Amino acid sequence: MPQILIVEDEPRIAAFLEKGLQKHGYETAIATNGEEALQMVQQGIFDLLLLDLGLPFKDGWTVLRELQQTRDRIPEVIILTARADDRDYAQSIEFGVRAYITKPFRFNELLGQVEAILQT
Secondary structure (H helix, E strand, O other): OOEEEEEOOOHHHHHHHHHHHHHOOOEEEEEOOHHHHHHHHHHOOOOEEEEOOOOOOOOHHHHHHHHHHHOOOOOEEEEEEOOOOHHHHHHHHHOOOOEEEEOOOOHHHHHHHHHHHHOO
């Protein structure tokens, strides 16, 4: 069963994502800041990260940069952010991010991306 790490500092959004993904058969864990996310990825095996960019301690870009420097294989990544900036989108492509979704979003849109990525 695919494992998804939700990296989100807003408790309501994290709970909403976790509930919806679990309802569709995914195992989930939540990290509320960039430091915690890095530790969890190092300790566990995740197939996908749902990564917010505006995180406490270490932002999403720092998390991606550090993962690429310290791991041979990093999980697939979907950025889920309030930032609708073209530069952020372009940078996400450089990092090999599979999808860039801006908040607010429809859960079915996110679920479609998750399913497409995890079935490849």
